[in-house]
Amino acid sequence: MGTRLGKQTLRLDSHPVIQAWASIAGAKEGNGPLGRYFDEVIQDEYFGEKSFEKAESKLLRETLAKILMKGKVSAGDIQYIFAGDLLNQCIAASYGIRESEIPFFGLYGACSTMGEALILGSLMVEGGFAERTVCITSSHFCSAEKQFRFPLEFGNQRPPMSQWTVTGSGGVLVGNTGDGPKIVHVTTGKIVDMGVTDANDMGAAMAPAACDTITAHFTETGLAYDYYDIVITGDLGIHGKNICKQLLEENGILIQGILEDCGTMIYDTEAQKTYCGGSGCACSAIVLAGYLLDKLSKKELKRILLVCTGALHSPSSIQQGESIPAIAHAVGIEMIS
Amino acid sequence: MEFIRAFIVGGLICVIGQILIDLTKLTPARIMVIFVVAGVVLGILGIYPALVEWGGAGATVPIIGFGNVLAKGVIEDVEKRGLLGAFSGGVRAGSVGIAAAVFFGYIMALISKPKAKNKN
Amino acid sequence: MEQKRTKKEYVEWTQKIAPKTHKFKNMILAFIVGGIICTIGQVILSLLLKTGMIKEDAASLTTLLMIFFGAFLTGINVYDDISRVGGAGAAIPVTGFANSIVSPAMEYKKEGYVMGVGAKMFLIAGPVLVYGIVASIIAGILYYIFTMRA
Numbered sequence: 001m002g003t004r005l006g007k008q009t010l011r012l013d014s015h016p017v018i019q020a021w022a023s024i025a026g027a028k029e030g031n032g033p034l035g036r037y038f039d040e041v042i043q044d045e046y047f048g049e050k051s052f053e054k055a056e057s058k059l060l061r062e063t064l065a066k067i068l069m070k071g072k073v074s075a076g077d078i079q080y081i082f083a084g085d086l087l088n089q090c091i092a093a094s095y096g097i098r099e100s101e102i103p104f105f106g107l108y109g110a111c112s113t114m115g116e117a118l119i120l121g122s123l124m125v126e127g128g129f130a131e132r133t134v135c136i137t138s139s140h141f142c143s144a145e146k147q148f149r150f151p152l153e154f155g156n157q158r159p160p161m162s163q164w165t166v167t168g169s170g171g172v173l174v175g176n177t178g179d180g181p182k183i184v185h186v187t188t189g190k191i192v193d194m195g196v197t198d199a200n201d202m203g204a205a206m207a208p209a210a211c212d213t214i215t216a217h218f219t220e221t222g223l224a225y226d227y228y229d230i231v232i233t234g235d236l237g238i239h240g241k242n243i244c245k246q247l248l249e250e251n252g253i254l255i256q257g258i259l260e261d262c263g264t265m266i267y268d269t270e271a272q273k274t275y276c277g278g279s280g281c282a283c284s285a286i287v288l289a290g291y292l293l294d295k296l297s298k299k300e301l302k303r304i305l306l307v308c309t310g311a312l313h314s315p316s317s318i319q320q321g322e323s324i325p326a327i328a329h330a331v332g333i334e335m336i337s
Numbered sequence: 338m339e340f341i342r343a344f345i346v347g348g349l350i351c352v353i354g355q356i357l358i359d360l361t362k363l364t365p366a367r368i369m370v371i372f373v374v375a376g377v378v379l380g381i382l383g384i385y386p387a388l389v390e391w392g393g394a395g396a397t398v399p400i401i402g403f404g405n406v407l408a409k410g411v412i413e414d415v416e417k418r419g420l421l422g423a424f425s426g427g428v429r430a431g432s433v434g435i436a437a438a439v440f441f442g443y444i445m446a447l448i449s450k451p452k453a454k455n456k457n
Numbered sequence: 458m459e460q461k462r463t464k465k466e467y468v469e470w471t472q473k474i475a476p477k478t479h480k481f482k483n484m485i486l487a488f489i490v491g492g493i494i495c496t497i498g499q500v501i502l503s504l505l506l507k508t509g510m511i512k513e514d515a516a517s518l519t520t521l522l523m524i525f526f527g528a529f530l531t532g533i534n535v536y537d538d539i540s541r542v543g544g545a546g547a548a549i550p551v552t553g554f555a556n557s558i559v560s561p562a563m564e565y566k567k568e569g570y571v572m573g574v575g576a577k578m579f580l581i582a583g584p585v586l587v588y589g590i591v592a593s594i595i596a597g598i599l600y601y602i603f604t605m606r607a
Contacts, residue, residue: 026453045453051567142453151564152451153531154581155540155547155556156365157358157483160476167453195464196471198362204471239475250461276476323464339503340496347495347550348488354545355487359480365548366581369557370588372549377592381600394498397516398523399491399549400585407589411597415604423597427590433517434551435586437524438558439578445532446562446574452534 002126006220008187015182015336016125019175020071023289024063026141026167032267037290039066045142045167053091056140059169060096064136071173078102079130082121084113085138085281087147092138111235112310113137114285115329121174122183136171139280148315162200163237163263164274170285181296185332187217191312193325199318203240203276206309209326210236211247213307217330218253225254229301234284234308235263237276262287284308296335303334339393346392350399369400376404381412406430483544490543494550498523520551527552531559557581
């Protein structure tokens with residue numbers, strides 16, 4: 001059983017293991033710097049389906065199938081699945097796993113959903129309530145644009161601090177045995193709202209939440225600032241990462257040299273014209289399930305802190321003039337032999 | 338010559354729109370609303386028709402010109418039919434534009450589907 | 458976490474260090490793209506007038522054709538690319554109005570032909586018609602009061 005280290009942080013003493021992982025990415029992500037790490041890259045944004053929403057569900061469904069295959073387990077061996085996405089009522093997840101018959105928790109944490117799923121999935125294993133859980137998320141550029149911004153063919157100019165929703169799905173199989181990367185610490189975020197009202201400026205909205213969670217993680221665990229090889233935020237983008245760096249420095253958390261961001265890594269932002277970088281539930285999910293876990297399993301990275309960031313607004317709340325509540329969940333993953 | 342005048346007038350009207358977008362973060366829908374209302378106001382005051390005289394399509398093609406058309410129709414109908422004209426004039430004068438937008442919009446929607454923006 | 462800034466200070470600070478739009482470049486591009494679209498309109502108008510068409514009909518037909526081009530270019534997935542370069546230069550002309558009607562109609566076709574295409578068609582363009590018509594009626598009433606009663 002785990003140990004509570006503070007208000008937000010738990011140490012998982014049984015070290016739940018990430019036994020298998022898989023990722024599917026869209027064409028643009030496949031052409032990005034991390035393209036070769038993804039299990040599959042789809043060229044057709046409809047993925048052979050009739051609508052973008054159906055395509056996103058299929059992304060999640062196929063990713064789940066890949067995870068089960070790589071983990072050499074069947075759906076019946078999974079006690080719980082924690083899944084979420086950006087669409088209203090989380091339909092990508094619900095329809096994606098409709099036929100799987102796995103007990104299901106649908107999550108909404110906006111782009112932080114992967115962190116939320118990892119925390120809950122690993123706690124289920126740590127608590128002994130499950131042998132294996134699956135944590136999985138998806139997002140799709142086209143369905144997200146439709147829901148949060150404008151129709152695809154509508155001619156609008158994206159402002160320079162805007163971000164590009166990642167098309168893809170990534171997930172992991174967490175179990176109680178094995179040699180894979182282990183989940184050692186989890187820090188649950190609390191909502192931080194610094195009054196940003198511009199829905200195009202999600203980096204600025206989420207940076208204080210990331211800073212808050214990272215600060216809580218280091219304070220409550222007492223870990224040294226060089227404990228991790230990399231502290232990687234979910235989708236702050238270039239602008240948000242700059243802000244987060246400065247906020248952390250002001251808080252006296254000296255990790256500036258190892259701070260990275262999935263959103264800035266997934267695209268070549270200049271050449272691919274993605275402005276401040278990637279965003280979306282799949283952003284941290286496919287960087288984790290594609291790149292980070294690969295590096296961990298090859299021991300090129302030993303310890304990482306993944307900090308999934310999310311902006312919890314809706315188009316209605318923005319139209320009503322509300323500011324953007326943000327959250328960040330941190331998961332410390334380590335290679336322990 | 339009329340083409341250069343159209344280019345300059347049309348270009349400048351669009352520049353005003355661009356300044357509004359970049360400085361105020363207004364959404365495109367709001368910009369269009371502002372322009373069409375501005376067209377109605379400038380039209381009813383008789384200012385915009387002078388610009389149309391000089392700039393030709395440069396003044397009529399931007400959406401602000403649609404506002405001017407509405408105002409022009411209202412003036413004509415009020416003079417002919419009195420107060421009732423305030424209600425009949427705008428839509429009558431703008432009828433071709435509105436009907437064309439609905440008709441071509443519908444037809445194009447039937448035969449096409451959206452594609453993701455740049456994939457690279 | 459202790460916040461060293463008030464919310465207002467935070468928002469001001471992040472806006473100050475945010476990446477900036479190339480305002481001058483955007484203005485030049487809007488001028489060129491908007492100018493070209495209007496010039497095309499003028500070419501059509503001049504050609505129609507040469508055929509002997511009366512001025513009002515020529516102007517209406519020009520608007521109709523420009524709306525057709527805007528709708529067509531949206532349907533073949535090109536207009537959004539023009540807009541990304543031209544910004545307001547592509548949004549302000551009536552071709553941009555057509556784009557704002559066709560793009561949601563295409564996008565929501567999967568939700569059906571009545572509640573999808575039919576209803577969502579006016580997602581962006583609806584307000585333009587609402588405010589245009591309301592403004593014109595108010596203007597008409599004022600025009601009646603100030604000129605006709607005399």
